[in-house]
Amino acid sequence: MLQTISLNIRGKVHGVFYRQSARKKAMELDITGTVQNNADGSVTIVATGRPGQLDKLQEWSKTGPPAAHVTHVTLQQLPLQSFNSFDVIR
Numbered sequence: 398m399l400q401t402i403s404l405n406i407r408g409k410v411h412g413v414f415y416r417q418s419a420r421k422k423a424m425e426l427d428i429t430g431t432v433q434n435n436a437d438g439s440v441t442i443v444a445t446g447r448p449g450q451l452d453k454l455q456e457w458s459k460t461g462p463p464a465a466h467v468t469h470v471t472l473q474q475l476p477l478q479s480f481n482s483f484d485v486i487r
Contacts, residue, residue, distance in 0.1 A: 401430075401475040402451050404442040404458050408468035416485045418462035419454075426450045429480035432462050433487075445478055 411434055419432045428446035435441055442481055444454055450451070458470050 399477060400448055400451060401443065401445045401478045403471075403473040403475050404444070404455060405435075405471040406442070406458050406467055406469075407471075408462060409464075409466040409471075410434075413462055413464035415461050415465050418444065418465075418481050419458070420427055420485050422457050423454060423457060423483040427451055428454055430478075431480070431484050431485050431486050433485070442467070443475065443478065455480070457470045471487055482486045486487070 416432045423430060423444060426446065428450050429446045430442065430444035432440060432442045442458065444451060455472060459467055461467050
């Protein structure tokens with residue numbers, strides 16, 4: 398059964414290839430959705446996939462790419478959303 402979640406990631410997550418790395422990880426896990434930078438310095442991932450896949454993405458988001466320094470990840474369950482791919486929103 399597919400689910401959709403939102404992850405809000407805080408810390409040093411801008412300028413460290415977080416969005417591109419999140420897209421790569423999501424594609425590896427066969428997850429669809431979006432990732433975008435926010436004006437407050439955080440990053441938001443909206444992801445649709447199977448629960449086990451989403452758990453792996455959430456775990457990855459706690460560290461992110463090597464140059465990132467994640468301080469906090471907030472998870473929110475969302476109504477099911479359908480995406481064709483996993484896209485970086487600029």
